[in-house]
Amino acid sequence: MQNLFRKLPKVDILMNNKELSSIKDKLSYNAFYELVTKEIQIFRDKIKSGLITDFTTDDVIKCTLNSAKKYDRNNLKKIINGTGVIIHTNLGRSIINKRIFNRVSEIATSYNNLEYQLSTGKxxxxxxxxxxxxxxxxGAEGALVVNNNAAAVVICLNEFAKGGNSIVSRGELVEIGGSFRIPEIMELSGAQLKEVGTTNKTHIQDYEKAIDENTALILKVHTSNFKILGFTESVENKEIASLGKKKNILTMEDLGSGVLVDFSKYGVTKEPTVQESIASGIDIVTISGDKLLGGPQCGIILGKKELIERLKKNPYLRAFRVDKLVLSTLEMTLDLYLDEREAIKEIPTLRMITEKSENVLEKANKLYEALLEIGIKTTIAKTRAKIGGGSMPEETVPSYAIRFQGNPETLEKFFREGDINIIGRIHENNFIIDMKTIFNEDIPVIVEKAKLLKELV
Structure with a gap:
């Protein structure tokens, strides 16, 4: 046993071994050191327990290389989305265009003019x-960006309605997510909630009757993450804007999803656009950047110039402001919208929503054939992919999926865990990978993972 202990290579020798240089380049010094010392300790423990009677340094190197494949100290990692939910909140919502991200990386790894005017030097x-x-x-007069839409609502209510009443329809008292509710946001901002109407019906007269000397603002909340169907009625933006002007009261809409294109032109259910909300005469509109807009996580406030200027002086802005990465990513994403055709083509979220079903079928056939080549039989099934993301929760678009044979729970766990993480879904008691949210470059990765499936079954 003592002779075996003496044969164990020293840490510094392993760390300078040429065969392990590829690992050394990928990991930080501390991570690489931790990996090597852990592997040596594993051999030491096996010697103590009598599980090893002989070994070579090459054996230790080989085991270190194998362990490195599973060694990832980062909790946040890339996954492949096979759920068919395009804007998946749990999976990071909207995907950023790769070309944009490459340009952003130049800004992130360099000094930049975040708060510096190149024209004046000030x-x-x-x-x-x-x-x-x-x-x-x-079409807004002014705009301000904060770290998410909830922050946008908070800072607006704090600036324009603190200590006063904000009138909201009972049918619009939504929970945004994570138990973050409109009444709680109101309380946090210092505004007082005044409910009007009923859950399913609110009329313009309800708003007008509720106005008194303490009324500071009328808030309309777009119910993008749920729908009330049947015997319903709500008040249009134009009516609310008109009432606000008549009574000299500010009006605001929490539009949420941030649609800048009319999806009905592409065969998808129409969602109210930001431009329409601004054109209605509403004083302030807030939206998200990482939903249907297809950009980074942020909240965008749009409205009258004098109101935006007031918000820029609000103390909350220091806590809610965004950094260089968000601003550069947002700017480059917005630049694509100057040509709608380019936006549809280059912004992944928009491209997936408007993608023709035959293109999805083509991807499904590629994966089907690739899996068949390695001996895994699957079938192609028609599905409906969800737009999701608290934006258009019930809206779906045509899609196709690869349907696997076998126990669905076992398959779901197999693809989800390990070095390669593929999140699919169980549909009609079958495990499927929906091709709507799969990119061409994902296909060989899925096949590589599936090669291990034979060992499972």
């Missing part, structure tokens, strides 16, 4: 990088 405002293009695309 301090600038970080919001200026996106305000002009947001106004151009939406």
């Amino acid at each position: 301090r600038g405002n970080r919001n200026s990088h996106v305000e002009a293009i947001l106004c151009k695309l939406t």
Whole structure:
């Protein structure tokens, strides 16, 4: 046993071994050191327990290489989305265009003019990088970006309704997610909630009757994450905007999803656009950047210039402001919208929503054939992919999926776990990978993972 202990290579020798240089390049020094020392300890423990009677340094190197395949200290990692949910909140919502991200990486790894005016050599405002293009695309007079839409609502209510009443329809008292509800946001902002109407019906007269000397704002919340069907009625933006002007009261809409294109032109159910909301005369509109807009996580506030200028001075802005990565990603995403055809083609979220079903079928056939070549028989099934993301929860688009044979729970777990993480779904007691949210470059990765499936069955 003592002779075996003496044969164990020293840590520094392993760390400088040429065969392990590929691992050394991928990991930080501490991570590489931890991996090597852990592997040596495993051999030491096996010697103590008598499980090893002889070994070579090459054996230790080989085991270290195998362990490195599973060694990932990062909790946040890439996964392949086979659920068919395009804007999947749990899986990071909208995907950023790769070309945009490559350009953003230059900004992230360099000094930049985040708060510096190149024309004057003086301090600038970080919001200026996106305000002009947001106004151009939406028709708003001013714009401000914060870290998410909830923050956008909070800072607006705090600035314009703190200590006063905000009138909201009972049918619009939504829970945004994670138990974050409109009444709680109101309380946090310092505004007082005044409910009007009923769950299924609210009339313009309900808003008008509720107005008194304490009324600071009328808030309309777009119910993008649920629908009330049947005997319902709600008040249009134009009516609310008109009432606000008549009574000299600010009006605001939490539009949420951030649609900048009319999806009905592409055969998808129409969702109210930001431009339509601004054109209605509503004073302030808030939207998300990482839902149907297809950009990074952020909240965007649009509205009258004097109101936006007030928000820029609000103390909350320091806590809610976004960084260089968000602003640069958002600016480049918005730039694509200057040509709608380019936006549909280049923004992954928009491309998947408007993608023709025959293109999805083509991807399904590729994966089907590739799996068949390695001896795994599957079938192709018609499905309906969800747009999702709290934006259009009930809206679906045609899709195709690869349907696997075998126990669905076992298959779901197999694809989800391990070095390669593929999230599919169980549909009609079958495990499927929906091709709507699969990219061509994902197909060989899925096949590589599936090669291990034979060992499972």
